[in-house]
Amino acid sequence: MTGAAPGEGNAAWFARARRVIPGGVDSPVRAFTAVGGTPYTVVRGVGPYVWDVDGRRYIDMVQSYGALILGHAHPVVEGALSAALGAGTSFGAPTPGEVLLAEAITERVVGCDQVRLVSSGTEAVMSALRVARGYTGRDRVVKFDGCYHGHADALLAGGGSGVATLGLPGSAGVPTSAVADTVVVPYNVVPELDDSVACVVVEPVAANMGLVPPAPGFLSGLRRACDEHGALLVFDEVITGFRLGPGGAAARYEVTPDLWCFGKVIGGGLPVGAFGGPAEVLAVLAPAGPVYQAGTLSGNPLSTAAGRAVLEHMTTDAYDELEARVGRFAPALEGALRAVGLPARVPAVGPLVGLFLSDTDVVDHASARLAVEAGCYPAFFGAMLARGVALAPGAYEVLFPGMAHDDAVLEAVVELAGEAATEVVAAGAPTR
Numbered sequence: 001m002t003g004a005a006p007g008e009g010n011a012a013w014f015a016r017a018r019r020v021i022p023g024g025v026d027s028p029v030r031a032f033t034a035v036g037g038t039p040y041t042v043v044r045g046v047g048p049y050v051w052d053v054d055g056r057r058y059i060d061m062v063q064s065y066g067a068l069i070l071g072h073a074h075p076v077v078e079g080a081l082s083a084a085l086g087a088g089t090s091f092g093a094p095t096p097g098e099v100l101l102a103e104a105i106t107e108r109v110v111g112c113d114q115v116r117l118v119s120s121g122t123e124a125v126m127s128a129l130r131v132a133r134g135y136t137g138r139d140r141v142v143k144f145d146g147c148y149h150g151h152a153d154a155l156l157a158g159g160g161s162g163v164a165t166l167g168l169p170g171s172a173g174v175p176t177s178a179v180a181d182t183v184v185v186p187y188n189v190v191p192e193l194d195d196s197v198a199c200v201v202v203e204p205v206a207a208n209m210g211l212v213p214p215a216p217g218f219l220s221g222l223r224r225a226c227d228e229h230g231a232l233l234v235f236d237e238v239i240t241g242f243r244l245g246p247g248g249a250a251a252r253y254e255v256t257p258d259l260w261c262f263g264k265v266i267g268g269g270l271p272v273g274a275f276g277g278p279a280e281v282l283a284v285l286a287p288a289g290p291v292y293q294a295g296t297l298s299g300n301p302l303s304t305a306a307g308r309a310v311l312e313h314m315t316t317d318a319y320d321e322l323e324a325r326v327g328r329f330a331p332a333l334e335g336a337l338r339a340v341g342l343p344a345r346v347p348a349v350g351p352l353v354g355l356f357l358s359d360t361d362v363v364d365h366a367s368a369r370l371a372v373e374a375g376c377y378p379a380f381f382g383a384m385l386a387r388g389v390a391l392a393p394g395a396y397e398v399l400f401p402g403m404a405h406d407d408a409v410l411e412a413v414v415e416l417a418g419e420a421a422t423e424v425v426a427a428g429a430p431t432r
C-alpha cells in the first residue's frame with residue numbers, strides 16, 4: 001500500500017511536538033500508535049475539510065471526536081464567538097450566556113430540569129457520580145465494559161473477558177482503592193443489582209468500542225433494575241446528546257435516566273461539559289447541598305455562546321436531514337467495501353456511524369475486540385488517508401458525519417473507500 005506519506009511539514013511539526021509534549025499529543029487518541037505513521041498536523045478546517053501544515057486537504061470524518069456537528073468554522077459559531085469576544089472571556093460571576101445555554105439544554109431534554117456546566121465530559125461524568133453517591137448515600141458504581149466515561153480515576157476500570165470484574169484499574173496511576181467500588185459488567189446485559197449500588201452509568205449507544213447500539217430492552221431493563229434497587233440511572237450522553245436529536249438517546253429510546261452527562265456538541269468545538277437531571281436530585285449540590293463541585297472556567301462565555309449557536313441551528317429538520325443522509329451513506333459504504341471483497345459492518349444509529357472490517361456480530365466489548373482483531377483497520381486507515389480521507393487513527397472510534405458532509409462529500413468518501421479497500425484486499429487482507 002502507498003501509506004499515508006505525510007509531507008515534510010507534518011514530520012517536522014510532530015518531531016517538535018514530541019520534544020515538548022509527551023508522545024507529541026495532548027490526548028492519546030490523536031497519536032497514530034494503533035495505525036502507524038506520523039499524524040497530520042492541522043492548521044485549519046472549513047466545513048467537512050481540514051488542511052495540514054503541508055497544505056494537503058482531507059475530508060474529515062473525525063470532527064474533533066464528535067465535538068462538531070456543523071463542521072469546521074461554521075458561520076453561526078464564528079458569528080456567536082465574534083459577538084462574545086469583545087466582552088471579555090471569563091468572569092467568575094454569573095453570566096447570561098450560561099443561563100441561556102442551560103435553558104437551551106433543559107428545554108430540549110425532557111426530565112432534565114437543571115444542568116450545571118463544567119469544562120469537559122470527564123468532569124461531567126465525574127461530577128454526576130459524586131451527585132449519585134451523595135444523593136443515595138451509597139458508594140458502588142456499575143459501569144459497562146467498553147464504555148468510556150472520561151478519565152476520572154473511578155471510571156478508569158477495565159473489565160476482562162465478559163465477566164463482571166471488581167476493581168481492576170484500567171490505567172497505571174489509578175490506585176486499586178479508587179476503583180474498589182466500580183463494578184464492570186458486559187454491555188447489553190442487564191446486570192443484577194443490589195442495594196449497595198449508587199448508580200449505573202452507561203453510554204446509551206456505545207460509541208467508544210466502535211458503534212454498538214443498545215439491544216432491545218437493555219436500556220428499559222436498566223431503568224427497571226435501578227428503580228427496583230433505589231439506584232440512579234446515569235446516561236452518559238457526551239456523544240449522543242444533541243447528536244441523535246434534540247432529546248438525545250433518552251428521547252430516541254424513550255428511557256428517562258435520573259442524571260444526564262453532556263459534552264462535545266454542546267460546546268460547538270470549545271471546552272464544555274454539563275450534567276443535569278431533576279431539580280430534586282441536583283439539590284444535593286453545593287451551594288444548596290453537601291456535595292461539592294466547582295470550576296473556575298465553568299460556564300465560560302465563549303463556550304456557552306458557541307454551544308447555544310449550535311443547538312439553535314440544529315432544528316428537528318436539520319437532524320432529520322442529517323439522519324437521512326447518513327441513512328444513505330452507511331449502507332453505501334458497507335456495500336462498497338464488501339463489493340471488493342473486504343468484510344465490513346457499518347452500523348448506524350441516527351448520524352453515528354461505526355466501521356468494523358469484519359463479519360463478526362458486535363454486541364459488546366468482547367465481540368468488538370474480536371472484530372477489530374480480525375480486521376485490517378490500520379491498512380484501511382492508511383489507504384484512506386493517502387486518498388485524502390481522515391478517519392480516526394483507531395479502530396474503536398466512530399465516524400462523525402455532520403451537517404457539513406453533504407451527499408456529494410459522503411459519496412466521495414464511499415468511492416475512495418472502495419479504492420482503498422481494493423488496495424487493502426490486493427495486499428492480502430483477511431477475508432472474514
Ligand SMILES: *Cc1c(COP(=O)(O)O)cnc(C)c1O
Pocket residue numbers: 119120121122123125148149150151203208236237238239263264273
Ligand atoms: C468523550 C467522552 C467523554 C469525555 O469527554 P472529554 O470532554 O473528553 O473529557 C465522556 N463520555 C463519553 C461517552 C465520551 O465519548
